[in-house]
Every structure is written in structure tokens, then in C-alpha cells.
Amino acid sequence: MFRRTKHLDPMIPLRLLDLDVTEVNLTGNRIVGVVTNTQGRAVKGPISVLVMCFESGGKIIGEHSGFAEKNEVPNDGGSPFQIDLFDDPCPAYIVGSHGYSD
Numbered sequence: 001m002f003r004r005t006k007h008l009d010p011m012i013p014l015r016l017l018d019l020d021v022t023e024v025n026l027t028g029n030r031i032v033g034v035v036t037n038t039q040g041r042a043v044k045g046p047i048s049v050l051v052m053c054f055e056s057g058g059k060i061i062g063e064h065s066g067f068a069e070k071n072e073v074p075n076d077g078g079s080p081f082q083i084d085l086f087d088d089p090c091p092a093y094i095v096g097s098h099g100y101s102d
Helices: none
Strands: 015-027 030-036 043-054 060-067 078-084 092-101
Touching (some): 030 043, 030 092, 043 078, 060 078
Antiparallel strands (some): 030 078, 043 092
């Protein structure tokens, strides 16, 4: 009789899963908000958050990244984040986020 066991094979990469950015605001020199998991399973970290800054004409003028506060977000759960822009201008921006699943 064979018994099936679950283990992580180091040769098989983890699957990337996107999180929805459900709240986002420019506050001083930071982008703050909340990411929400709608993947139907837990999303594990590190949960990355990327901010792309644009000038009014659409040209990319900066990129900033960081991590959500939580290291694991259950399905339909959320996690706050804040990304420091330092003193870089960011008149228009878009935000994305992803984590991992086995």
C-alpha cells in the first residue's frame, strides 16, 4: 500500500497569485491602502506591493515597492500596506500586488 504525502519540491516554483488593491490613497510621501485576496485560497508571503508613478503625459517617472503588513491573507481577507515614496514626485500612480500559493 502506498501513502501519499505532501511536500514542497524545491525544483517546482511556487505559484504567483494576484491580490486586488481595494483601497489606495496618496498620503504625504506615502501610498497607503489595502490588498484583498479573492483567489479562493490563502495567499502566502512575502506579499509584494508595487507602485508605478507617472507624469501627467503617461511617462513612467518612478517605481517603489514594499510588502503588505500581513505575511498570509486568507481568502476574502485583506492586509494593509504603506509604500514610502521618499521625496519622489508621484502625480499619478498604479498599484499592484501578488503573493504565493503551494
